[in-house]
Amino acid sequence: MLGYILRRLLATLPVMLIVAVFVFLMLRLTPGDPAAIIAGDNANSEQVSLIRNRLGLDEPIFTQFFIWLANILHGDFGESFFFKKTVTELIASRIEPTLALSLATIMIAVTIALPLGVLAAYKQGTLIDKIVMGFSVLGFSVPVFVIGYSLIYLFAIKLNWLPVQGYQRMADGFGGFLQRLILPAVTLSVIYVALIARMTRTSVLDVMNEDYIRTARAKGQVEIKVLFKHALKNAAVPIITVIGLGVALLIGGVVVTESVFTIPGLGRLTVDAVLARDYPTIQAVILLFSLVYVLINLVVDLTYTLFDPRIRY
Amino acid sequence: MSVEPALLAGETAVPPPKPGLAGRLARDGSIIFGAAVILLMALMGVTAPWLGTKNPSEINPAFRNRVPGIEQTIRNDDGTARTFTYRMGTDSLGRDVYSRVVYGARISLVIGITVAVISVVIGLFIGLVSGYIRWIDAIAMRLMDGLMAIPAILLAIALVSLFRAGLMSVIVAIIVPEVPRVVRLVRSIVLSVREEPYVEAAICAGTPTHLLLFRHVLPNTIPALIVQGTFVCASAILLEAILSFLGIGIPPETPTWGNIMAEGRGLFRIYPHNIFFPGICLALTVLAVNVLGDGLRDRLDPKLARRV
Numbered sequence: 001m002l003g004y005i006l007r008r009l010l011a012t013l014p015v016m017l018i019v020a021v022f023v024f025l026m027l028r029l030t031p032g033d034p035a036a037i038i039a040g041d042n043a044n045s046e047q048v049s050l051i052r053n054r055l056g057l058d059e060p061i062f063t064q065f066f067i068w069l070a071n072i073l074h075g076d077f078g079e080s081f082f083f084k085k086t087v088t089e090l091i092a093s094r095i096e097p098t099l100a101l102s103l104a105t106i107m108i109a110v111t112i113a114l115p116l117g118v119l120a121a122y123k124q125g126t127l128i129d130k131i132v133m134g135f136s137v138l139g140f141s142v143p144v145f146v147i148g149y150s151l152i153y154l155f156a157i158k159l160n161w162l163p164v165q166g167y168q169r170m171a172d173g174f175g176g177f178l179q180r181l182i183l184p185a186v187t188l189s190v191i192y193v194a195l196i197a198r199m200t201r202t203s204v205l206d207v208m209n210e211d212y213i214r215t216a217r218a219k220g221q222v223e224i225k226v227l228f229k230h231a232l233k234n235a236a237v238p239i240i241t242v243i244g245l246g247v248a249l250l251i252g253g254v255v256v257t258e259s260v261f262t263i264p265g266l267g268r269l270t271v272d273a274v275l276a277r278d279y280p281t282i283q284a285v286i287l288l289f290s291l292v293y294v295l296i297n298l299v300v301d302l303t304y305t306l307f308d309p310r311i312r313y
Numbered sequence: 314m315s316v317e318p319a320l321l322a323g324e325t326a327v328p329p330p331k332p333g334l335a336g337r338l339a340r341d342g343s344i345i346f347g348a349a350v351i352l353l354m355a356l357m358g359v360t361a362p363w364l365g366t367k368n369p370s371e372i373n374p375a376f377r378n379r380v381p382g383i384e385q386t387i388r389n390d391d392g393t394a395r396t397f398t399y400r401m402g403t404d405s406l407g408r409d410v411y412s413r414v415v416y417g418a419r420i421s422l423v424i425g426i427t428v429a430v431i432s433v434v435i436g437l438f439i440g441l442v443s444g445y446i447r448w449i450d451a452i453a454m455r456l457m458d459g460l461m462a463i464p465a466i467l468l469a470i471a472l473v474s475l476f477r478a479g480l481m482s483v484i485v486a487i488i489v490p491e492v493p494r495v496v497r498l499v500r501s502i503v504l505s506v507r508e509e510p511y512v513e514a515a516i517c518a519g520t521p522t523h524l525l526l527f528r529h530v531l532p533n534t535i536p537a538l539i540v541q542g543t544f545v546c547a548s549a550i551l552l553e554a555i556l557s558f559l560g561i562g563i564p565p566e567t568p569t570w571g572n573i574m575a576e577g578r579g580l581f582r583i584y585p586h587n588i589f590f591p592g593i594c595l596a597l598t599v600l601a602v603n604v605l606g607d608g609l610r611d612r613l614d615p616k617l618a619r620r621v
């Protein structure tokens with residue numbers, strides 16, 4: 001098992017290296033001198049050459065890449081052109097909202113999607129099944145910002161139940177924090193629910209004809225336990241896989257949702273950085289999100305053994 | 314939000330639904346529904362100038378932020394007057410939202426179809442070659458793994474930041490994240506087809522590699538590619554709208570559904586019509602493309618249909 005973990009960790013290295021090369025080339029491929037961009041419009045040539053020197057831009061491109069990579073591995077992503085802070089500080093100050101939003105979304109999505117998917121599988125071919133599957137296609141098709149604005153319109157403006165936009169730190173009061181988190185998390189969870197419910201249905205259908213389901217029913221097991229204990233547990237591996245892969249959708253959704261709800265998180269930071277052409281920040285955010293995505297899927301692979309002891313590493 | 318059919322590819326076998334008249338109708342029904350809505354949207358885009366629209370970029374400062382259905386009396390030079398009805402109201406620059414929504418269909422469909430065709434062609438080429446030539450496979454697949462490790466929207470956003478804003482850069486920025494998914498699909502088909510007896514027979518008969526790929530392997534990928542192409546199209550339409558909505562896509566004066574919504578963001582609380590009308594069109598179009606894709610998959614690619 002430990003050997004497998006190590007091997008998998010090693011296997012993620014080339015992937016992350018390619019991401020790093022891509023992200024590195026981003027700044028180098030942009031027209032113009034990166035040092036001049038960093039120095040800004042009011043810099044004189046001495047300042048520019050100072051920056052060029054500090055970034056090692058006089059070195060050959062390979063050396064530059066390794067200097068850059070070494071800095072990043074030390075947690076130094078450089079300085080943001082736009083926010084006039086180090087990128088590391090900037091990211092640290094923006095992590096909480098994004099983390100809160102993502103975790104709330106995953107919790108909501110899993111809580112809704114698993115029963116929906118099981119229900120659809122149990123009622124296969126009926127109207128309920130068709131409604132759940134129809135909702136799933138709809139969830140894939142309606143853009144996250146349209147969902148967001150519709151929910152704001154209904155629950156915040158018309159019904160006045162929840163605040164329209166904004167974010168409150170958990171430290172400033174848990175009630176307000178939760179109140180402002182509900183709408184964005186529900187918005188973001190729609191596509192995730194669609195994905196997980198669909199996979200749950202397929203995966204549960206797949207095991208419903210197995211002998212152990214018949215046995216469980218034959219021994220008089222309550223139907224709900226047959227579904228959730230026997231069927232769902234055996235159907236877990238593909239479902240967990242899709243939850244892991246769905247993190248890519250989640251990250252994309254975070255960028256949009258944070259813009260709709262004006263949440264000062266990493267997603268909003270990404271958009272602001274692109275609008276300001278703040279390349280060090282863009283680089284850092286992409287590296288960070290990709291690393292999280294890759295690591296989550298690594299963890300997902302490792303949890304297979306928990307759900308299916310037949311899988312051994 | 315982008316649809317990622319690749320995510321669903323891992324789903325395992327389900328007992329196929331009973332083939333009956335009702336089932337077949339339902340199956341083809343989704344193809345008919347999808348195709349009809351797409352055709353309708355395409356028709357709307359093509360005939361935009363004759364649908365009672367005005368110049369979608371025409372600014373009317375005296376008539377800003379009006380609610381849907383409002384009428385304006387326009388006096389012509391010769392003294393006659395005519396009324397123009399703003400069916401979907403006006404935005405904060407006084408532009409006619411209805412005209413912008415109708416013209417917006419053009420950009421969405423052009424982007425969806427262009428991205429789908431180009432991604433499929435590039436993905437097909439890389440997938441065929443890397444499925445058959447080992448050393449290219451090793452390099453290409455590592456590269457694709459790297460690209461797929463970056464969430465699609467993030468990759469597109471990053472690419473857009475490199476180019477000047479415009480239609481071409483948006484198309485390129487959307488193609489790059491889509492290609493690896495097509496490559497994976499083609500490669501997996503090639504790997505299974507190359508073990509088939511007729512391919513081995515062709516190899517024994519001395520068929521040159523390029524002919525072998527073109528004549529014996531390529532046809533096997535077509536049904537799956539048509540299905541994948543529709544999903545790429547849906548995903549591309551959504552991605553373009555997201556980029557425009559975030560203000561980093563196509564320049565804001567161009568009428569695209571994403572741009573109309575981006576424009577309406579500021580005054581959403583008072584004038585939600587700027588978001589709702591283009592939002593409904595966008596959602597309906599993407600839904601139609603997705604439904605069409607599902608229907609085509611059931612029809613053309615039963616092996617995949619059983620899986621998803």
